Amino acid sequence: MDSAWRVEGYTEVRELGAGAQGRVVLARHDASGTPVAIKYLAARAGEADRERLRHEALMLGRAGSPHVARLFRLVEGPETAAVVMEAIDGVSLKELLERHGALGPEASLSVLKGSLLGLAAAHAVGVVHRDYKPANVVVPADGRSRLVDFGIATPAGQEAGGAGTPYYMAPEQWSRHVATPASDVYAATCVFVECVTGRRPYTGGRADLMRAHLTGEIPVDAVPEALRPLVRRGMAKEPQDRPGGAAVFVDDLERTARETYGPDWESRGVHALSAGAVALAALFPLAAWLMPGAAGAATAAGAGAGAGAGVSAAGTASAAGKVAGASAIKAFLGTGAGMTAAAVGAAAVVGAGAIAVQQVTKQDPAPRPTATARVAATVADVRPCVTQVPGAVITPSEGPAKVTLPAQVKLPKNATVYRSGQGLLIGPAGAQCEGSVGANAGSSTVGDFGTAQVSQNWQGSIGGIRSQLCEYFPDSAQARRERAQGNECTSILGTWEPLETGVPGVEAVLTRGPGTDDLPPSPAVKAEVAVLTPQGVAWPITCIAPAANADICKSALTYWFIQRLGDVKPAKADLDRAAERIAGFVDATRI
Numbered sequence: 001m002d003s004a005w006r007v008e009g010y011t012e013v014r015e016l017g018a019g020a021q022g023r024v025v026l027a028r029h030d031a032s033g034t035p036v037a038i039k040y041l042a043a044r045a046g047e048a049d050r051e052r053l054r055h056e057a058l059m060l061g062r063a064g065s066p067h068v069a070r071l072f073r074l075v076e077g078p079e080t081a082a083v084v085m086e087a088i089d090g091v092s093l094k095e096l097l098e099r100h101g102a103l104g105p106e107a108s109l110s111v112l113k114g115s116l117l118g119l120a121a122a123h124a125v126g127v128v129h130r131d132y133k134p135a136n137v138v139v140p141a142d143g144r145s146r147l148v149d150f151g152i153a154t155p156a157g158q159e160a161g162g163a164g165t166p167y168y169m170a171p172e173q174w175s176r177h178v179a180t181p182a183s184d185v186y187a188a189t190c191v192f193v194e195c196v197t198g199r200r201p202y203t204g205g206r207a208d209l210m211r212a213h214l215t216g217e218i219p220v221d222a223v224p225e226a227l228r229p230l231v232r233r234g235m236a237k238e239p240q241d242r243p244g245g246a247a248v249f250v251d252d253l254e255r256t257a258r259e260t261y262g263p264d265w266e267s268r269g270v271h272a273l274s275a276g277a278v279a280l281a282a283l284f285p286l287a288a289w290l291m292p293g294a295a296g297a298a299t300a301a302g303a304g305a306g307a308g309a310g311v312s313a314a315g316t317a318s319a320a321g322k323v324a325g326a327s328a329i330k331a332f333l334g335t336g337a338g339m340t341a342a343a344v345g346a347a348a349v350v351g352a353g354a355i356a357v358q359q360v361t362k363q364d365p366a367p368r369p370t371a372t373a374r375v376a377a378t379v380a381d382v383r384p385c386v387t388q389v390p391g392a393v394i395t396p397s398e399g400p401a402k403v404t405l406p407a408q409v410k411l412p413k414n415a416t417v418y419r420s421g422q423g424l425l426i427g428p429a430g431a432q433c434e435g436s437v438g439a440n441a442g443s444s445t446v447g448d449f450g451t452a453q454v455s456q457n458w459q460g461s462i463g464g465i466r467s468q469l470c471e472y473f474p475d476s477a478q479a480r481r482e483r484a485q486g487n488e489c490t491s492i493l494g495t496w497e498p499l500e501t502g503v504p505g506v507e508a509v510l511t512r513g514p515g516t517d518d519l520p521p522s523p524a525v526k527a528e529v530a531v532l533t534p535q536g537v538a539w540p541i542t543c544i545a546p547a548a549n550a551d552i553c554k555s556a557l558t559y560w561f562i563q564r565l566g567d568v569k570p571a572k573a574d575l576d577r578a579a580e581r582i583a584g585f586v587d588a589t590r591i
Contacts, residue, residue, distance in 0.1 A: 005077040005078055005080060007027075007038055009031065010028065010029055010030060011027060011030055012025050012026075012027045013027055022042045023042075024037055024039050025037070025038050035089075036072060036084050036086065037084075037085045037086070037088075038084050039053075039082060039083050039085065040081075041053055041082065043079065043080060050076070050080075050081050054074060067114050067115070067118035067121065067144075067145070068148075069088055069138070069148040070086040071083065071084075071085055072084040088146050089141070090138045090140035090141065090146070090277055092134065092135055092136075092138055093135070093137035093138070094134035094135040094137075095280065096134075096277065096280070097134055097194060097195065099280060102195070102196060102197055103195045103196070103272065103273070103276070104269075105224055105260075105261065106257075106265050107270075108192055108196045109257050110266055110269030110272075110273055111137065111191075111192070112188060112192045112253060113253055113257075113266070114146070115132065115137055115147055115188050115191070116185075116249055116250045116253065117250060118146065119132065119185075119188065119246035120245065120246035120247040122184075123181040123184070123245045124247070128184055129147070129184050129187075130173070130184070131164050131187075132187035132188050132191065133165045133168050133187065134194065139274075139276070139277040140277060141277055141278050141535075142270075142274060142533065142535060143269075143272070143273035143274030143535055144270060144273075145273070164187075166210070167190065167209065168190040168191060169187070169209075170182070170183040170187060170213070171186075171213050175214070181245040181246060182240075182244065182245070184246060185234050185242050185245070185246060185249050186234060186239075188234065188246070189231055189234025189235045190235065192230075192234070193219060193223060193231060193235075196222070196223050196227070199222070201218075201219045202219070215237070218235045218236075220232060224260075226259075229256070230252060233249075233252065263504075264477070266505060266534075267477075267505035270505070270534045270535065271478075271535050274534075274535040378404070378409070379402050379404050380402065380403055380405055380417045381401060381416055381417065382402060382416075382417045382418070383418050383419070383433065384418070384419050385419060385420045385434060385435045385444055385446070403424060405417075405559065406559070408558055408562065408576060409558050409562070409579075410554070410555055411426065411555055412549075412551040414428060414549070415427065415551075415552045415555060416429040417559075418444075418446050420433070420435050422442070422444060422456060423456075423564075425444060425446055425559075426556040426560075427447045427453075427552065428447040428452045428549070428552055431446050431447040431448065432446070432448075433445070433446035442458050443456065444456050449545075449546075450546075451546070451549055451552070452543060452544070452549045452552040452553060453545070455542050456560065457540065458539065465536065466487065466489065466536075468530075468537075468538040468540065469489070469536050469538050470482065470490060470491055471491050471538070472530035472538045472540055473507060473530070473532045473538060476532060493511050495511065495512065496510065497510045497511070497585065499529065500577065501565060501570065501574070501578070502570025502574030502575070503569075503570050505534040506531065506533060507532040508529060508531045508564075508578075509529070509532075510528070510582065510585045511530070512526055512528070512589050513528050513542060520544065520546055521546075523546070523547035523590055523591065524545065524590070525543075525546075525586050525589045525590050526542070526543070526591075527542075527543055527557060527585055528540055528542045528543075528557075529541055533564075533566075541557060543557055550587060557582050558582050558583070562575065
């Protein structure tokens with residue numbers, strides 16, 4: 001790598017890995033603090049190497065999906081080039097399998113579904129991945145797997161060639177026939193078998209693998225009987241005997257999973273994946289860099305630069321780098337929105353800012369904005385919060401000055417949007433917004449009792465996460481499991497009401513909180529919304545205000561609720577009903 005050239009506008013944090021083709025680094029965007037992964041070609045790379053990188057950027061840029069690592073931009077420098085990509089803080093599926101062995105049916109089905117949805121996004125724009133394997137799947141702390149590395153992807157209909165990873169290559173790849181989405185379906189099914197059984201479908205040398213993939217029996221004996229038809233279809237020797245594409249296979253998968261494991265199979269599967277990933281939180285590149293003590297023991301998961309790590313910050317075999325406590329956190333966040341992370345034991349909670357980036361490819365030279373934040377109808381100004389960490393105070397930069405609010409959020413004239421480490425908060429305009437990050441928890445608060453006070457608290461330790469779960473969701477399946485395991489799990493909340501989310505596996509409640517002693521002079525309102533993810537993490541937000549400013553609470557709680565639903569949004573009618581319920585509940589708390 002030519003040390004004289006770096007992509008402008010980014011500060012390198014540390015190297016994630018290096019190989020003959022180049023290296024991958026973790027960096028931050030100077031203007032916002034957002035972490036990214038940058039893949040640099042080796043110094044004086046030949047034109048063929050540069051063309052391959054352009055091709056990878058083009059393929060990755062086409063597959064826009066929350067299940068695929070995002071491409072931000074392709075940058076050509078003197079005698080080399082680089083791609084700037086989303087930094088996914090997680091652990092590779094390869095590492096999970098090596099550390100934990102078989103994942104179990106529900107977790108394996110969840111991995112397969114997420115991967116198929118990522119492949120379906122690629123197939124929808126005519127791209128065949130051609131190298132689906134565990135090293136190219138990353139599992140973050142939320143358990144939602146992400147597909148990475150489109151280095152040898154190709155347009156559908158071209159000759160498949162012999163490129164790929166032999167353990168997972170479809171028969172037509174061995175015989176150099178035309179590449180189709182069915183080739184990716186085959187590879188994904190091979191990985192599914194490995195997840196369920198803890199063993200690859202076929203083993204041996206290259207000649208043995210070729211023979212097995214071309215003519216061997218489909219290995220279903222170790223797979224649960226109800227799932228064997230999925231494996232037989234997905235690993236059929238002839239492409240025309242497999243599902244026509246990943247989207248079709250997802251329908252088969254969901255139907256089989258519901259019939260076999262019940263309607264909540266996915267929430268259990270994602271929860272298991274999350275637990276497995278969080279148990280390896282020390283390997284998360286961003287978390288390892290930010291968490292004191294983690295860096296010394298961490299080794300990033302996956303293959304070398306240009307393999308799974310090519311698009312993921314979780315991918316290469318490299319030490320995690322030095323951590324210098326608060327000064328390291330401050331150095332990483334700089335003056336940007338940045339990232340906060342905390343870990344205790346086997347739990348990690350990570351929240352990130354967002355940045356509008358440009359996507360550039362050879363065939364599409366004009367920059368196109370690609371927002372990584374969730375956007376949606378009234379445009380509002382955004383102000384930063386000041387975040388305190390032990391020994392340091394971090395003030396985010398201006399960042400994006402505007403945000404487009406969901407249609408359900410009615411922003412009062414005396415309110416604005418603030419950017420905290422865990423998301424965007426609506427609070428009174430002109431108020432002070434402060435945040436704090438400790439060893440195992442954090443909070444953000446904007447405003448005061450005179451106008452409105454909006455506060456959000458999150459937990460990073462196992463005990464803290466359990467405490468919030470039990471406090472707000474004592475009747476949830478996760479809370480029942482805690483009690484079944486002998487853990488104390490009770491709530492002191494007086495009353496709470498369920499709030500329909502429209503998202504399977506995600507619960508929400510409305511409550512006044514544990515008391516009313518902290519209210520401003522009457523008449524006043526106090527309301528809380530808490531959202532429970534399938535991983536058992538509760539995200540509460542509280543708003544207290546004079547009754548005259550109740551609209552601030554309505555907009556603050558509604559906006560936080562919508563953000564916490566994640567990338568999968570319910571129907572507009574569901575969101576409209578939730579917004580009405582929140583507004584009605586706030587009015588009902590008036591004292």
